[in-house]
Amino acid sequence: MSVLTAPIDVEKIRAQFPVLHQLVNGxxxxxxxxxxxxxxxxxxxxxxxxYYQHDNANIHRGIHTLAERATKAYEATxxxxxxxxxxxxxxxxxxxxxxxxxxxxxxxxxxxxxxxxGDEVIxxxxxxxxxxxxxxxxxxxxKARIKVIPVTESGELDLDAYRKLLTGKPKVVAVxxxxxxxxxxxxxxxxxxxxxxxxxxxxxxxxxxxxxxPIDVQELDCDFYCISSHxxxxxxxxxxxxxxxxxxxxxxxxxxxxxxxxxxxxxxxTYNDLPYKFEAGTPNxxxxxxxxEAVNFINELGKDNIVAYEHELLVYAVEKLSAIKGVKLIGxxxxxxSVQSFAIEGIHHFxxxxxxxxxxxxVRTGHHCTQPLMDRLGIEGTVxxxxxxxxxxxxxxxxxxxxxxxxxxxx
Amino acid sequence: MSINQIQxxxxxxxxxxxxxxxxxxxxxMELGQKLPAMREVDKTEDNVVKGCQSKVxxxxxxxxxxxxxxxxxxxxxxxxxxxxxxxxxNHQKPEAILNAELYFMNxxxxxxxxxxxxxxGFAAMIKQMKLYAFAxxxxxxxxx
Numbered sequence: 261m262s263v264l265t266a267p268i269d270v271e272k273i274r275a276q277f278p279v280l281h282q283l284v285n286g287x288x289x290x291x292x293x294x295x296x297x298x299x300x301x302x303x304x305x306x307x308x309x310x311y312y313q314h315d316n317a318n319i320h321r322g323i324h325t326l327a328e329r330a331t332k333a334y335e336a337t338x339x340x341x342x343x344x345x346x347x348x349x350x351x352x353x354x355x356x357x358x359x360x361x362x363x364x365x366x367x368x369x370x371x372x373x374x375x376x377x378g379d380e381v382i383x384x385x386x387x388x389x390x391x392x393x394x395x396x397x398x399x400x401x402x403k404a405r406i407k408v409i410p411v412t413e414s415g416e417l418d419l420d421a422y423r424k425l426l427t428g429k430p431k432v433v434a435v436x437x438x439x440x441x442x443x444x445x446x447x448x449x450x451x452x453x454x455x456x457x458x459x460x461x462x463x464x465x466x467x468x469x470x471x472x473x474p475i476d477v478q479e480l481d482c483d484f485y486c487i488s489s490h491x492x493x494x495x496x497x498x499x500x501x502x503x504x505x506x507x508x509x510x511x512x513x514x515x516x517x518x519x520x521x522x523x524x525x526x527x528x529x530t531y532n533d534l535p536y537k538f539e540a541g542t543p544n545x546x547x548x549x550x551x552x553e554a555v556n557f558i559n560e561l562g563k564d565n566i567v568a569y570e571h572e573l574l575v576y577a578v579e580k581l582s583a584i585k586g587v588k589l590i591g592x593x594x595x596x597x598s599v600q601s602f603a604i605e606g607i608h609h610f611x612x613x614x615x616x617x618x619x620x621x622x623v624r625t626g627h628h629c630t631q632p633l634m635d636r637l638g639i640e641g642t643v644x645x646x647x648x649x650x651x652x653x654x655x656x657x658x659x660x661x662x663x664x665x666x667x668x669x670x671x
Numbered sequence: 672m673s674i675n676q677i678q679x680x681x682x683x684x685x686x687x688x689x690x691x692x693x694x695x696x697x698x699x700m701e702l703g704q705k706l707p708a709m710r711e712v713d714k715t716e717d718n719v720v721k722g723c724q725s726k727v728x729x730x731x732x733x734x735x736x737x738x739x740x741x742x743x744x745x746x747x748x749x750x751x752x753x754x755x756x757x758x759x760x761n762h763q764k765p766e767a768i769l770n771a772e773l774y775f776m777n778x779x780x781x782x783x784x785x786x787x788x789x790x791x792g793f794a795a796m797i798k799q800m801k802l803y804a805f806a807x808x809x810x811x812x813x814x815x
Contacts, residue, residue, distance in 0.1 A: 608746040618692035
């Protein structure tokens with residue numbers, strides 16, 4: 261549960277992130293690449309080293325003390341993640357390598373079982389490649405078809421077009437909660453409700469939501485929800501798939517190996533119960549254990565406080581960037597997480613990114629793994645500044661100043 | 672001037688910037704702006720050296736035993752880097768280009784652009800220039 265505490269004290273938060281306190285190219289680091297991955301507070305780093313220094317053991321089957329400690333710590337994160345997204349049951353939380361693996365798991369396991377020739381899968385024009393390609397792979401295999409919800413000029417989904425697509429009775433709808441390239445927050449509750457009325461199951465890619473938006477999978481009523489640890493202050497290489505228990509029970513295992521079995525003979529193997537059925541092999545124990553501290557970090561700040569503070573940063577960034585002559589904001593949806601893409605006429609985004617880096621400012625440039633979206637907008641790429649709860653308005657001033665210098669030099 | 676003499680000359684020019692990264696990048700872009708314009712008809716898909724975020728066009732011809740390169744890029748920084756390569760390699764013999772060891776990048780603080788073929792066409796361009804050199808060398812030897 262998110263706990264409402266005092267509003268954000270950014271200096272106190274920054275003090276917890278050792279990586280932020282360094283010079284890059286002789287200038288204090290300004291880290292605005294949070295949509296790609298955000299930085300880790302000391303407590304997450306400490307949890308990871310503590311695990312390897314004191315508790316490291318293989319989980320679930322060991323009978324010794326360390327194995328018990330490691331298992332307890334690993335399962336504690338499952339409970340934290342259950343609470344974090346308000347899942348009904350802990351066995352609905354499956355640890356994966358992150359969103360990409362979670363989507364691949366659903367596409368392969370659910371898709372192979374329930375998709376048939378001629379069936380339709382709906383995705384949106386705002387999707388990251390990782391919510392496009394797994395569906396293309398399974399649709400090719402099952403002779404199913406992909407339909408795409410179009411995107412408007414401001415970067416919002418065209419819901420009227422979506423309603424029309426639903427008349428084709430799709431089997432699956434897969435969209436993101438928030439767009440990584442543009443920041444658009446999609447009306448996922450409505451999208452899910454409409455999909456269910458049409459008889460489809462819904463997967464939500466929550467990569468850009470986990471650190472920035474409240475998540476309640478029961479209220480949303482989504483069937484699957486995917487999260488990456490590294491985008492919510494946790495370690496890389498882990499994340500979760502949430503799935504409704506009744507659906508996960510109907511799905512065959514995605515990978516075979518240790519842990520996921522009940523009994524193995526050479527003629528027949530019976531599978532373990534949820535969630536272990538989908539956790540073949542030794543999982544990424546240390547990173548899962550450390551993820552728990554990331555959840556604690558977010559809960560202690562309070563999601564509502566984070567949302568309010570980051571919105572303030574976004575509004576400020578929009579104000580500063582749009583005041584610069586020559587800057588074009590890309591992605592102007594009414595509801596957005598703290599991501600702002602932009603372009604400068606006549607200057608390539610690669611040059612802007614490189615020049616900002618010389619001033620210690622880290623942004624991302626390019627197509628952000630959303631090439632179909634870039635095609636839709638008629639651009640090759642953007643410069644993307646994405647903010648986190650440890651960023652400040654003074655840093656946004658530095659970004660604006662850097663952009664102004666580039667324009668002055670190149671024009 | 673030999674390839675290494677030109678590299679040393681470039682290192683000398685950049686040393687005046689005192690390792691200031693912003694000034695270094697500004698200077699590189701300024702050099703790019705001075706690169707003789709490439710004919711639009713030469714900017715074909717065949718002449719593209721592709722990187723993930725920037726494009727480079729490159730042509731080469733043999734003139735009096737030396738190779739003449741013409742190049743352009745759609746990004747200002749890559750164009751500047753490309754102009755340095757053109758300055759170093761133009762009118763050099765194919766053999767000299769093939770055997771050249773490029774060390775100026777490290778000395779001017781631009782080593783990050785080497786080996787990051789994914790983000791810019793620069794590393795790919797060096798390879799392409801050497802391929803041209805190899806082709807011209809073989810051609811000349813066969814003609815003998």
